[in-house]
């Protein structure tokens with residue numbers, strides 16, 4: 001049985017209903033990236049999306065974000081159809097060096113999405129967001145004066161400064177070294193929990209997905225659909241070493257790995273959905 005629709009017990013904040021996306025090239029050549037994807041994400045939930053290379057993960061995230069128009073289906077946020085990037089969405093991309101403006105200071109980069117706010121409030125929001133990503137003190141530097149991990153933290157601060165309800169992250173830690181990656185993962189888990197953010201993370205990294213998420217959606221090869229949903233029943237806050245040594249973590253990893261590397265047409269979810277409130281206790 002193929003799982004293409006999943007449900008969450010807490011109030012749904014974000015949903016994808018029958019999303020399909022076909023790219024049409026200049027000469028009419030078509031690439032069907034997303035076949036048929038449906039899911040719901042509950043308020044405050046952390047969902048990770050994994051899948052084989054080229055299955056349409058970035059396409060899906062951009063469609064959810066309102067940056068790409070789906071060929072079929074609808075994204076809904078707070079019970080309204082998403083047709084452009086809604087207020088309440090913060091987005092973090094993999095390539096921080098392309099998403100930050102090198103000619104603006106860190107403070108100006110973080111304030112970038114706050115143009116409509118009074119100057120004083122912009123300054124306060126930027127300071128608050130930079131403190132949250134442990135970057136207080138570098139406000140007047142330029143992004144290129146910082147390490148890659150610090151630049152990605154600036155990009156995260158920029159998203160947080162808008163006070164989003166939903167944080168969308170596309171491979172945010174793929175361009176940094178392993179130790180920095182772990183620190184960024186821990187920081188993201190902490191921020192997401194503290195702010196009660198609904199978080200959607202696209203990643204290639206199965207361990208990262210399981211370590212961070214309440215639920216992991218596994219996409220099939222393209223044209224993609226949701227092959228499997230895994231509810232991650234591991235206590236929070238999650239310590240890196242203890243969590244990754246937990247036998248349940250190893251079971252989740254094997255299940256997700258098998259689904260991606262040896263997909264069959266008969267996949268079933270390995271656990272029912274677990275609301276975040278229960279996971280947190």
Ligand SMILES: Nc1ncnc2c1ncn2[C@@H]1O[C@H](COP(=O)(O)OP(=O)(O)OP(=O)(O)O)[C@@H](O)[C@H]1O
Pocket residue numbers: 023024025031032033051052053054055056057058059060222
């Ligand atoms: N603008 C575009 N025009 C045509 N085809 C595209 C476009 N963007 C992506 N594609 C194709 O759509 C498919 C899905 O691409 P996408 O980048 O969404 O996948 P992905 O799972 O994020 O890839 P990766 O694992 O490499 O990060 C690929 O075959 C890709 O070549």
